[in-house]
Amino acid sequence: MELSPTAYVILGMLRNGPQSGYEIKRAVDHSTRFFWAASYGQIYPELTRLAKAGLVEGHSQPTGGRRRTAYRLTDAGREELRRWLDRPPERLELRDEGLLKLFFAGAAEPGKAVEIIDAKRRLVEEKLAALRKIEPYAAAAASTDPFPYLVLRYGIESSEWVIAWCERARAELKGTRSKPKKTKRSVA
Amino acid sequence: MELSPTAYVILGMLRNGPQSGYEIKRAVDHSTRFFWAASYGQIYPELTRLAKAGLVEGHSQPTGGRRRTAYRLTDAGREELRRWLDRPPERLELRDEGLLKLFFAGAAEPGKAVEIIDAKRRLVEEKLAALRKIEPYAAAAASTDPFPYLVLRYGIESSEWVIAWCERARAELKGTRSKPKKTKRSVA
DNA sequence: ATACTCATGTAAGAAGTTACATGATTAC
DNA sequence: GTAATCATGTAACTTCTTACATGAGTAT
Numbered sequence: 001m002e003l004s005p006t007a008y009v010i011l012g013m014l015r016n017g018p019q020s021g022y023e024i025k026r027a028v029d030h031s032t033r034f035f036w037a038a039s040y041g042q043i044y045p046e047l048t049r050l051a052k053a054g055l056v057e058g059h060s061q062p063t064g065g066r067r068r069t070a071y072r073l074t075d076a077g078r079e080e081l082r083r084w085l086d087r088p089p090e091r092l093e094l095r096d097e098g099l100l101k102l103f104f105a106g107a108a109e110p111g112k113a114v115e116i117i118d119a120k121r122r123l124v125e126e127k128l129a130a131l132r133k134i135e136p137y138a139a140a141a142a143s144t145d146p147f148p149y150l151v152l153r154y155g156i157e158s159s160e161w162v163i164a165w166c167e168r169a170r171a172e173l174k175g176t177r178s179k180p181k182k183t184k185r186s187v188a
Numbered sequence: 189m190e191l192s193p194t195a196y197v198i199l200g201m202l203r204n205g206p207q208s209g210y211e212i213k214r215a216v217d218h219s220t221r222f223f224w225a226a227s228y229g230q231i232y233p234e235l236t237r238l239a240k241a242g243l244v245e246g247h248s249q250p251t252g253g254r255r256r257t258a259y260r261l262t263d264a265g266r267e268e269l270r271r272w273l274d275r276p277p278e279r280l281e282l283r284d285e286g287l288l289k290l291f292f293a294g295a296a297e298p299g300k301a302v303e304i305i306d307a308k309r310r311l312v313e314e315k316l317a318a319l320r321k322i323e324p325y326a327a328a329a330a331s332t333d334p335f336p337y338l339v340l341r342y343g344i345e346s347s348e349w350v351i352a353w354c355e356r357a358r359a360e361l362k363g364t365r366s367k368p369k370k371t372k373r374s375v376a
Numbered sequence: 377a378t379a380c381t382c383a384t385g386t387a388a389g390a391a392g393t394t395a396c397a398t399g400a401t402t403a404c
Numbered sequence: 405g406t407a408a409t410c411a412t413g414t415a416a417c418t419t420c421t422t423a424c425a426t427g428a429g430t431a432t
Contacts, residue, residue: 005285005419006419009288021383021385022381023383031291034282035283035288036288037281038420039420040385041386042419044385063382063428065428065429066427066428066429067427067428078295081295082296085289085292085295085296086296086300088310089284089288089304089308091283091284091285092283092285092311092315093225094223094281095280095283096281097280099224099339100197100220100223100224103200103220104200104203104269104335106204106334107266108273108274112273113335123280124280146294147292154287157353158350158353161346165342169342194391208411209411211411226392228393228414229392230391230392230393232414233414251411253400254400254411257412378432379430380429380430381430381431383426385426386423386425387422387424388423388424390420391419391421392418393416393419394416394417395417397413398411398413399410401408402407402410404406
């Protein structure tokens with residue numbers, strides 16, 4: 001069975017019971033999006049494909065006059081999810097514009113590198129703030145299923161590591177480039 | 189000027205003198221590919237577009253009967269590169285299949301999570317080995333331009349952090365799930 | 377009333393990968 | 405001679421994002 005990478009996010013999100021496409025998108029945005037994103041434009045067509053392949057089943061469950069289709073895993077779908085979990089991971093991709101800019105910092109005036117590091121740091125701090133916002137909910141759910149919280153902590157701790165790296169790199173650049181502070185003019 | 193994200197890799201790679209599309213690809217594979225990849229299918233068409241936009245200039249420089257077009261930055265291209273360096277980074281995307289599997293590990297039998305962590309660790313170790321292979325070359329070039337080496341060290345150190353995290357997470361899971369080792373059968 | 381959330385879907389396009397085709401030069 | 409490297413390019417395809425269209429229910 002050849003499935004698109006995003007198909008497994010959907011199968012995984014259905015592991016604990018039926019959900020609509022809208023709910024899957026919501027769950028992704030509150031959890032996996034930091035290391036595996038998915039948009040409506042992927043989710044809805046993929047749900048249709050998975051249903052055709054017999055891995056999920058859609059059931060119409062309107063709320064009043066508001067239509068809604070909840071999908072649940074079939075046995076074949078659960079089996080496919082397990083087989084995927086058995087295989088070693090392949091994709092590990094990073095797309096980091098801040099690092100790219102730092103790589104090319106030699107093309108700018110001296111001092112630009114420090115600005116680039118600070119800007120990168122700011123971007124990571126924003127990401128970290130978003131992760132911290134969802135932390136209490138993930139922590140509360142950890143007693144039922146500890147893994148989403150474990151992964152969230154990975155996100156938080158790795159962001160903290162990046163911020164610390166930025167500080168170190170900044171200090172190193174400042175130290176080699178300009179004179180050390182020691183502004184003891186008052187004494188002289 | 190609206191440029192594709194990959195356009196800036198090309199402009200950046202030309203910062204220290206002319207290069208052919210083939211050489212740019214080579215440089216990317218030996219450096220930025222760990223946080224910003226690019227394929228021939230992007231590089232060659234993009235070089236044509238950049239030349240039309242006046243940001244690079246192509247010069248035919250055949251080696252014997254082997255055709256070769258070396259591109260160099262124009263003043264406008266260098267200016268565009270500097271303006272991009274001035275803007276704060278936007279993209280910071282991760283696509284980590286190992287984390288996704290760990291997130292869904294509750295759908296598999298207990299003990300699978302440890303296997304998933306070990307597999308993730310192996311993948312990072314492979315990446316780290318590739319980075320260490322290019323380290324001596326990057327270190328040697330650091331006296332002329334320190335930034336590529338700085339970024340490489342980021343790659344190496346962050347990989348080491350991930351490996352350490354995997355060890356910690358593994359120990360934690362083993363600790364809560366099964367009894368601690370203490371196989372003192374010989375005493376009893 | 378009006379804004380927000382729930383809900384589904386598609387169309388267009390950007391971005392990126394893979395595979396292929398071609399051909400010269402160089403190293404063994 | 406044959407394998408590797410240098411070198412350019414395209415076509416087909418997959419993936420993903422963005423924007424749009426539609427419409428019902430809910431809270432203010």
